[in-house]
Amino acid sequence: MELNDHILIDDFLNGNLSGTPLDEFNSRMGSNTNFKKEVELQELANLVIVNNERMKIKAQLQQIHNERTSSPSIGKKWWGLGIAIVAVGVLFSIWFVSQNDSNEIVAQDQENKALIKDIIETNPDRNFDVENQEIETSITTEEDSVTVKEAVEVLGLTDGNNEVTAENDPDQTADQPELVKKDKPIILEEKVRPEIIEAKPEITPDPCLGVNEIFPSYQLVQPCFGGKEGQVIFNDVAEKGISFSEFSIDDGKSYHSSLEELIVSIGNYKVVAKNNLGCISKTKSIEVTYADCNFVIQPNYNKLWEIEVPELYDEVTIVIRNAKTGVIVYQKDITAYENFIWQGYDLSNNQLEMGNYVYWFKSATKGVFSKGQITIVK
Amino acid sequence: MSKSYTDKEIIESIRKGKTERVLSYLYDTAQYKIRKWILKNNGSEEEAQDIFQDAVLSFYNYVLENRFDEGKSVQGFLFAIGKNAWVNRAKQKNRLITGEKEMEKMDSVPDDVALISQSMDDDNTKKIEALLDKLGERCKQMLTYSIFYDMRMDEIAETMGFANANAAKTKNYKCKQRLIGIIKENPNYNIKAWIYN
Numbered sequence: 029m030e031l032n033d034h035i036l037i038d039d040f041l042n043g044n045l046s047g048t049p050l051d052e053f054n055s056r057m058g059s060n061t062n063f064k065k066e067v068e069l070q071e072l073a074n075l076v077i078v079n080n081e082r083m084k085i086k087a088q089l090q091q092i093h094n095e096r097t098s099s100p101s102i103g104k105k106w107w108g109l110g111i112a113i114v115a116v117g118v119l120f121s122i123w124f125v126s127q128n129d130s131n132e133i134v135a136q137d138q139e140n141k142a143l144i145k146d147i148i149e150t151n152p153d154r155n156f157d158v159e160n161q162e163i164e165t166s167i168t169t170e171e172d173s174v175t176v177k178e179a180v181e182v183l184g185l186t187d188g189n190n191e192v193t194a195e196n197d198p199d200q201t202a203d204q205p206e207l208v209k210k211d212k213p214i215i216l217e218e219k220v221r222p223e224i225i226e227a228k229p230e231i232t233p234d235p236c237l238g239v240n241e242i243f244p245s246y247q248l249v250q251p252c253f254g255g256k257e258g259q260v261i262f263n264d265v266a267e268k269g270i271s272f273s274e275f276s277i278d279d280g281k282s283y284h285s286s287l288e289e290l291i292v293s294i295g296n297y298k299v300v301a302k303n304n305l306g307c308i309s310k311t312k313s314i315e316v317t318y319a320d321c322n323f324v325i326q327p328n329y330n331k332l333w334e335i336e337v338p339e340l341y342d343e344v345t346i347v348i349r350n351a352k353t354g355v356i357v358y359q360k361d362i363t364a365y366e367n368f369i370w371q372g373y374d375l376s377n378n379q380l381e382m383g384n385y386v387y388w389f390k391s392a393t394k395g396v397f398s399k400g401q402i403t404i405v406k
Numbered sequence: 407m408s409k410s411y412t413d414k415e416i417i418e419s420i421r422k423g424k425t426e427r428v429l430s431y432l433y434d435t436a437q438y439k440i441r442k443w444i445l446k447n448n449g450s451e452e453e454a455q456d457i458f459q460d461a462v463l464s465f466y467n468y469v470l471e472n473r474f475d476e477g478k479s480v481q482g483f484l485f486a487i488g489k490n491a492w493v494n495r496a497k498q499k500n501r502l503i504t505g506e507k508e509m510e511k512m513d514s515v516p517d518d519v520a521l522i523s524q525s526m527d528d529d530n531t532k533k534i535e536a537l538l539d540k541l542g543e544r545c546k547q548m549l550t551y552s553i554f555y556d557m558r559m560d561e562i563a564e565t566m567g568f569a570n571a572n573a574a575k576t577k578n579y580k581c582k583q584r585l586i587g588i589i590k591e592n593p594n595y596n597i598k599a600w601i602y603n
Contacts, residue, residue: 031576031579034579034582034583035579042556066586069586069589069590070582070586072589072597073549073553073582073585073586073589074553075597076534076537076538076585076589076597077538077546077549077550077553077554077585078553078554079534080534080535080538080546080550081550081554082463082554083531083534085425085429085459085462085463085466086459086460086463088426088429089429089433089455089458089459089462090455090459092429092430092433093433093437093455096433096434288410290410291410336482
């Protein structure tokens with residue numbers, strides 16, 4: 029089939045043909061069976077695509093429903109278990125490495141002491157100060173540090189075999205060993221030292237310091253009963269210039285950006301925020317109640333007052349009074365989900381005069397829970 | 407909770423065929439109300455889900471046919487469709503609806519909005535999927551955009567990365583012909599019966 033016919037059939041199936049083109053199309057279908065067959069096939073192809081996509085949408089909605097209503101899946105539980113195993117592994121590794129480090133330090137310390145002892149014992153003619161504490165503890169300052177290798181060298185020994193070499197060394201004088209003994213205490217190899225220093229706990233400032241004393245900053249837009257929804261609008265910056273990036277109204281169970289519209293119905297909410305480092309703010313409890321909402325209606329222009337009773341209320345009563353006289357002009361019981369429309373009529377179905385009226389909603393369990401003013405204008 | 411959308415954003419997303427996140431949002435904001443109302447009126451959990459899903463399809467259809475009044479609330483519209491659908495179904499099944507007034511259809515839904523009652527058993531759904539698999543993913547996506555979402559060729563070209571609207575139009579024609587070819591090659595396929603089983 030030609031592209032032009034394909035487009036023509038598409039137009040026909042989409043209802044875009046009218047007048048003469050439609051008449052010609054119908055005439056051609058009546059006289060040309062092949063063309064008619066093509067139209068039917070193209071219609072069938074459309075049907076396949078439409079139904080496939082509809083089933084796909086339904087399947088997606090079903091999947092969302094399953095996800096929202098199911099308990100944590102086995103997969104999630106395995107994730108949790110996996111994370112726990114990894115955490116235990118990491119803690120064990122840290123402990124094991126620190127143990128190894130300590131063992132290495134001790135082994136190195138013992139090795140060095142043995143070497144020093146060996147040096148002293150194999151040089152009985154030299155007067156070493158074996159009482160020097162720094163030899164025993166192997167801890168000294170950076171300036172005084174020399175390696176065992178350097179000490180051996182200064183003592184006039186060769187590496188490895190402890191052979192006395194001072195006599196053979198033209199640079200060594202008889203006084204030097206004594207000088208070394210007193211002013212240059214023999215210490216452990218320098219490579220041991222940084223590890224000992226690293227073992228000292230580092231004191232770093234807490235990045236979350238003070239954040240948990242700050243409340244998140246927000247504005248609350250109160251809902252109108254049966255109408256406008258309530259909303260919490262967060263500000264990124266709170267007191268003392270502290271910025272938050274994520275906000276929660278359910279005590280930290282779920283977080284949102286400040287750009288999201290967080291719709292709230294009446295009830296209690298626990299508001300908390302966290303910054304980019306994950307530091308959590310102070311939690312604030314807020315109670316959302318209905319605002320005193322005012323309405324203006326123009327019955328002559330079909331601008332009426334329309335509300336829908338939320339599901340929280342099985343049955344409520346609306347009472348409307350004349351704002352000046354206090355006389356009840358309208359009263360009705362309405363049930364949950366019911367659409368209530370007031371056209372400015374009184375109990376006898378007469379149009380009320382222009383002016384101000386006050387209303388309130390009350391229920392058997394909550395008493396008066398919402399009130400406000402309605403103004404009837406021309 | 408899924409990302410929030412304004413009604414305008416919902417409609418724009420549907421028209422662009424980008425609906426995955428919108429579906430989550432519609433579920434989170436509209437499903438509960440329909441479900442609760444249906445359960446309260448002697449419906450089952452399964453019926454409530456089915457009605458909600460069909461209400462969403464009807465809403466999509468209404469948007470894609472440019473018949474949705476953008477002054478209306480999407481959630482209110484969905485609830486009204488779902489409620490009316492359940493009233494009709496309950497009448498057919500002689501189920502009791504709370505309060506006589508509930509039997510009356512809500513005014514907020516125009517009369518010409520019919521609930522799309524979409525159902526296909528698993529076997530037939532798989533047959534359709536298998537048929538479309540022969541078409542290839544890109545052709546399937548192309549035809550879904552042009553037929554279901556009724557997107558213009560320049561929009562499809564932008565979304566799918568074609569050079570221009572003409573290139574998209576040619577591809578769309580070829581894909582459609584390929585699908586028709588697959589249907590022709592298999593005269594034993596009783597596609598209408600699969601769909602309308």
